[in-house]
Amino acid sequence: MRSDVAFVLLVLQAALALLASLGMVAFASLSHTPQPTPPELVAVGGGLVLLLLAARTTSRVARFGIFIFEALTLLGGIFRLAVGTLDSLNLVSTLTTLMLPAAMVALLLGRSSTADASLARRLTAGLLLISGVIHLSLVSEHITAAPALGVLFALDGAAFVGLAVAALANATWWRPPSIVLLIATLLAYLVVVLRGDEEVEDLAVATKLVELLALGLLLLPRRRVSNLRWLGATGGLLLAVIATGTLAWAAEVRPHARVAGASGHSDHSHGGKLVQVVASAPTPEQRAAAETLLENTRLGIARFEGVSAALADGYRPSPPLAAPTVHYTNPAYAHGHVLDTSHPQALVYANTPSGPHLLGAMYMMPDARTPGVAVGGALTEWHVHADLCFALPGPTIIGIESPFQTCPVGALNAVTPSMLHVWTVDNPGGAFGELDPAYAARLARGDA
Numbered sequence: 039m040r041s042d043v044a045f046v047l048l049v050l051q052a053a054l055a056l057l058a059s060l061g062m063v064a065f066a067s068l069s070h071t072p073q074p075t076p077p078e079l080v081a082v083g084g085g086l087v088l089l090l091l092a093a094r095t096t097s098r099v100a101r102f103g104i105f106i107f108e109a110l111t112l113l114g115g116i117f118r119l120a121v122g123t124l125d126s127l128n129l130v131s132t133l134t135t136l137m138l139p140a141a142m143v144a145l146l147l148g149r150s151s152t153a154d155a156s157l158a159r160r161l162t163a164g165l166l167l168i169s170g171v172i173h174l175s176l177v178s179e180h181i182t183a184a185p186a187l188g189v190l191f192a193l194d195g196a197a198f199v200g201l202a203v204a205a206l207a208n209a210t211w212w213r214p215p216s217i218v219l220l221i222a223t224l225l226a227y228l229v230v231v232l233r234g235d236e237e238v239e240d241l242a243v244a245t246k247l248v249e250l251l252a253l254g255l256l257l258l259p260r261r262r263v264s265n266l267r268w269l270g271a272t273g274g275l276l277l278a279v280i281a282t283g284t285l286a287w288a289a290e291v292r293p294h295a296r297v298a299g300a301s302g303h304s305d306h307s308h309g310g311k312l313v314q315v316v317a318s319a320p321t322p323e324q325r326a327a328a329e330t331l332l333e334n335t336r337l338g339i340a341r342f343e344g345v346s347a348a349l350a351d352g353y354r355p356s357p358p359l360a361a362p363t364v365h366y367t368n369p370a371y372a373h374g375h376v377l378d379t380s381h382p383q384a385l386v387y388a389n390t391p392s393g394p395h396l397l398g399a400m401y402m403m404p405d406a407r408t409p410g411v412a413v414g415g416a417l418t419e420w421h422v423h424a425d426l427c428f429a430l431p432g433p434t435i436i437g438i439e440s441p442f443q444t445c446p447v448g449a450l451n452a453v454t455p456s457m458l459h460v461w462t463v464d465n466p467g468g469a470f471g472e473l474d475p476a477y478a479a480r481l482a483r484g485d486a
Contacts, residue, residue: 041095043158044145046254047138048095048104049272051111052088053279054134059085059446060280061287062427062437065358077429077436077448084447089272101146108139114450115139129244131443131451156208158255163205165252166216169223170198172245184235194223213256220253224282231289238290243441246286250279286441320415328414331377332469335399336462338379345394348385357435362482363388363473365400373404376411386459386473388481395481397473398461402454410456418470420456427451 059081066078088107094100115135173195181188197219204212227246230236254275259267320328342348345366353366367384374381382399403410403420410420427437427445436449445451459470466474 041145042258043161043255044095044104044142045092046158046251046258046275047142047145048088048092049275050251050254050279051107051138051142052085052092053276054283054440054442054444055088055447056082056085056276057280057283057442058427058437058440058444058449060284061440062446062449065437067358067360077434077446080448081436081446088447092272095146104142104146108142111135111139114445118451118453128240128443130240130247130441133244133247134442134444158258159205159208162216162252162255163202165248165255166198166205167202169245169249169252170195170200170202172241173198187230187235190226194219194226217253217256220249220256221278224249224253224278228282228285228289231286234289238286238441243286243443246282247442250275250282253278283440283442290441318416320417324413324415324417328417328470331379331413331418332460332462334379335382335460339382339385339396339399339462342385343396345387345396348387353385360389362478363397364394372402376401376403377413382460384457386461388478390481391484397463397465397481398459398469401458401460403456406453406455408455410458413458414470418458420458422456423454425451426454 059078062081063078066075087103091100091103091107095104112135115131118131118135173191175195177188177192177195179188180191201212201216201219205216224246227242231238231242236242254271257271257274259271342351342353348366351368352370353368356365356367358364364387365384366387368381371378371381371383374383376383379399383402384400386397386400387394388397406422410418412418425439426435427439427449428434428451429436429449437446439445439451443451459473461467461469461471461473465471466477
């Protein structure tokens with residue numbers, strides 16, 4: 039039974055990897071790369087290799103490959119924490135980059151015993167219980183804002199707890215209703231987030247991951263009755279994970295904000311972009327400093343109006359190259375003076391019918407642990423990107439993390455240093471705010 043549970047865990051990891059590779063392919067489609075690139079081949083091939091390894095968990099060669107993969111996954115989670123801030127690992131990423139690989143290693147290293155016969159049942163019961171408790175704990179939060187949704191949370195939570203108790207009691211009837219309840223709960227969640235009634239946030243995604251693992255354990259045949267049954271269970275779990283992740287991803291790209299700050303600051307999340315907002319109003323001195331920064335930036339980058347001058351100076355475009363706006367970074371200035379208005383760390387161009395059009399500059403701190411320089415108080419908002427995937431061994435951006443906080447095989451996540459945009463064009467969102475999407479779209483059409 040240890041190898042059976044390990045099989046489900048590895049299929050889950052393979053599904054997560056394939057989901058992330060789908061996002062990578064979509065990201066690459068905006069980067070003028072019609073032919074598959076080596077990172078794409080590694081990403082898709084890596085997910086398929088994991089499926090092959092899952093089918094051979096009893097083989098020593100396969101186990102060696104699994105250990106290598108899990109060790110690299112653990113190192114990636116540790117690296118994410120080491121180069122980022124203390125909250126770089128949230129609940130979902132802790133599950134996918136630390137707990138899941140650690141559980142795999144423990145299962146494969148452990149010796150089988152008579153107690154292993156009920157391992158899958160007890161583990162499934164525990165997962166059902168976790169989901170039930172989480173749903174019940176959220177009843178009071180939803181009952182006032184949306185009474186009908188609050189009632190559904192209560193019924194759902196009570197049903198999960200009841201089925202968990204039945205599983206622990208080894209009842210004969212609990213499996214079919216558990217499968218139905220898990221599928222219904224996953225579908226209900228997707229409907230809610232796609233309608234915009236709730237955000238795709240950390241606790242909810244972690245709960246869905248728990249439920250998907252429980253579903254995989256339930257779909258797994260209790261005995262190796264036929265290869266067809268095992269193939270169906272594998273396909274069912276793959277489909278459930280990829281469908282859930284894809285639809286949650288679609289809901290996640292909608293503009294949303296999350297506040298979780300302290301001591302005068304709040305961190306607003308916009309699809310992986312965390313903006314540090316200063317709560318207090320800017321002082322007259324800060325307003326003057328912001329105006330000075332804007333004017334000096336406008337004068338300092340005027341010579342880069344033509345993209346050829348930027349290229350000659352060492353600026354290079356970052357993917358996706360076919361996006362409405364493209365950042366051109368200069369490695370030579372990465373560790374220079376942060377607010378050097380003549381040598382900013384990056385320039386931002388809009389792709390227009392007449393060629394790249396300079397929009398402004400972006401200043402970047404030297405590392406992720408150094409906070410942004412306070413220039414204009416609340417007027418100048420620094421931000422970091424927490425959801426980018428970087429190809430190994432180079433620091434090339436190849437995609438965005440999936441809703442389950444996973445990157446494709448061959449890539450890892452790292453929080454970027456703090457960044458500050460200064461728009462030298464007439465951006466409706468302000469000189470230091472978000473680039474207005476409608477304005478960017480007009481530029482791309484050549485209407486602005």
